[in-house]
Amino acid sequence: MSILAINGLSLRIGQTEILQDVNLSMQHGEIVAITGESGSGKSMTALSVMGLLPRGAVAGGQILLDGVDILQTAEPDLCQMRGNAMGMVFQEPMTALNPVQTIGAQVAETILIHEKTTKAEAHQRAAAMLERVGLKVAPTRYPHELSGGQRQRVVIAMAIALRPKLLIADEPTTALDVTTQARILDLLQDLVREFDMGLLLITHDLAVVADVADHIVVMQKGRVVEAAPTAELLTNMQHPYTRALFAASGHAVQLPERGGVGQLLSVRNVVRDYPARRKALFGPRPMVRALDDVSFQMDHGERVGLVGESGCGKSTVTRAILGLEEVQGGEIRLDGEPVFTHHRPNLAVRRRMQVVFQDPYSSFNPRHRVDRLITEPFHLLDDPPQGNARAAAIAKALGDVGLSPGDAGKYIHEFSGGQRQRIAIARALIIEPELIIFDEAVSALDVSVRAQVLDLIADLCRKRPLAYLFISHDLSVVRTVTDRVMVMQAGKIVEQGETEKVFTTPQHPYTQTLIAAAPKLPELSHAVETV
Structure with missing residues (x-):
């Protein structure tokens, strides 16, 4: 039975x-x-x-x-x-x-x-x-x-x-x-x-x-x-x-040729420590090193992936780049300008970066309409657009992500998961940032919606010299939407290089372990490819 x-x-x-x-x-x-x-x-x-x-x-x-x-x-x-x-x-x-x-x-x-x-x-x-x-x-x-x-x-x-x-x-x-x-x-x-x-x-x-x-x-x-x-x-x-x-x-994104020249982001010898639990009531508080001498750089228009296990330091380096956390050692600069100045975040630098989070619904205020939600980054500007200019910026941002200007008057609960992520991308694009960080931006989406969002990102790269740092635990996604990839383990960058080269011939044992652990679709019949 x-x-x-x-x-x-x-x-x-x-x-x-x-x-x-x-x-x-x-x-x-x-x-x-x-x-x-x-x-x-x-x-x-x-x-x-x-x-x-x-x-x-x-x-x-x-x-x-x-x-x-x-x-x-x-x-x-x-x-x-x-x-x-x-x-x-x-x-x-x-x-x-x-x-x-x-x-x-x-x-x-x-x-x-x-x-x-x-x-x-x-x-x-x-x-x-x-x-x-x-x-x-x-x-x-x-x-x-x-x-x-x-x-x-x-x-x-x-x-x-x-x-x-x-x-x-x-x-x-x-x-x-x-x-x-x-x-x-x-x-x-x-x-x-x-x-x-x-x-x-x-x-x-x-x-x-x-x-x-x-x-x-x-x-x-x-x-x-x-x-x-x-x-x-x-x-x-x-x-x-x-x-x-x-x-x-198994959808493969067709990225356009990279646009832009020159260095955009520089992360040099960054160190970040956090206090851990005391082992004794009156004993000293030990420190845990989340970032250990992390160094890398990104150029204008470059698409870079960052992969690694949970707890390896991906989120910490993201917060440091965005100026949300100060580091104890090293330096982070965007276009030559420091992210932190005199222990305070440099807002003139921060306004040139945006982030797209994993769960778009929890990153929006459900009481506000879309037009207010996607214009939140305007508060970073010294002279934000008003009136017709504001409406035109909203319409352009929504149009760029495949939505209509009429969606500006709706609430976030009226959209599907994939549409919400498109709105999150529109919010990131509306002030024309130089760098976007995608933090697990497609991991919660089903395969067909994920393919649509990834195609959208590739299409945006055709329209503008978009530079982004794509953080994900899905190696198959990282492989198709990045020019270069970095592998992080225990707070260190253990390997970095051209994406296809790293995936094809990984040098570090940890990279080899990650790639071997990733589930893979079997070779499917030609009938699948014709759909």
């Missing part, structure tokens, strides 16, 4: 059809991946299996977990099943964890809720489970003291503490760097084999899907458009949407 069988699942919220006739089955020890664009119904399918549908949702069909119909099960019984028979790993571990409880207490809580055992025994089992998922820190630590990959291991430990029959992982590696992602995926595969449970993997990362899944289910607009064993689907895609998804995942 199948561990999970979804038969004719439909879901409606109000008058909106969310899911239509969804069918899926999986066996013990099997990994089934559901993939598709944002809004395709992947996460709602997972929430339906967990019995966590929003209020007002009307579901039909069957969801059989080991023979028990989830849709016909009362809430008290579902509460007993969650954590016991089925567990879930969410995309963002920090929001799934309680910030005021230790990680050991949070794993033990799952055991105490479902089993009659002592608190001491539950904490002992929790410590053993944390060790099983490869977390080599004390159970007395709090979530904010851990890295992203470590937090994800805590969430996995909570989900499997009672060895459930089914584990659902909803985008478990989206925000992680390539080496941490590889470790988490290896861990999930090991747990499936060890506990003989089923793993339902929700992801838009098709390279991950191709690498770990036994069976792939492709969803579009609430329907399953194609489902097959992984090897069969990759060699013989039947549905045009499936072929389009894989074509977008």
Whole structure:
């Protein structure tokens, strides 16, 4: 008997059809991946299996977990099943964890809720489970003291503490760097084999899907458009949407010839230290070196990538370049002007740089309309445009990113994720900066939207001599949108050079490890290329 069988699942919220006739089955020890664009119904399918549908949702069909119909099960019984028979790993571990409880207490809580055992025994089992998922820190630590990959291991430990029959992982590696992602995926595969449970993997990362899944289910607009064993689907895609998804995942951007000449940014021998936790109550406070003698330069019109694991110093060097943090040693100059002067940020320099963040929604004030949001950089100018000049600047910025002037009067919640990122790019462009920093700007987007945004960046480079620093953990993206790449490890630049040369013949062992850890799409049939 199948561990999970979804038969004719439909879901409606109000008058909106969310899911239509969804069918899926999986066996013990099997990994089934559901993939598709944002809004395709992947996460709602997972929430339906967990019995966590929003209020007002009307579901039909069957969801059989080991023979028990989830849709016909009362809430008290579902509460007993969650954590016991089925567990879930969410995309963002920090929001799934309680910030005021230790990680050991949070794993033990799952055991105490479902089993009659002592608190001491539950904490002992929790410590053993944390060790099983490869977390080599004390159970007395709090979530904010851990890295992203470590937090994800805590969430996995909570989900499997009672060895459930089914584990659902909803985008478990989206925000992680390539080496941490590889470790988490290896861990999930090991747990499936060890506990003989089923793993339902929700992801838009098709390279991950191709690498770990036994069976792939492709969803579009609430329907399953194609489902097959992984090897069969990759060699013989039947549905045009499936072929389009894989074509977008392997999309290569055509960058124009580089414009501009001369040096733009100079980072020389930069050092940045942070105070660490005291080891004794009255002992000295040790220092942690985040940037260790970092030096590099960028020319006008040059497109440079910066890659490395979480905690390597990418964000610290970004804040230093933008003049948001002063460094203890070295110097940062833009067009020969220092970013900091007499321990104060040089605002005349800062106005010539802009940044595009990873999550555009959280970087905007939802109460303001688009015209106000994208003109925020005007406050950096001595004489910002007014009246017709301001309206013309707004229309030009929106037009440059493929939006219409009419979008200026809308609110940010009225746009999709890809459109919000276009608005974020328009905000960065509106004062014509000399340097833009893209900080994980496409990592949260699905493959088709990501391809559109990357094409937009290439198109902007054709219109102006745009220089940018592209920070990402997605090596396939960095490879296609940069002229040169720098690899960072433990606060140091360990390798830099022409992008294709570094990816083809990496010299440093760490670079070789990063490239080897990155999931790769298999060679696909020519049918994909024609989409």
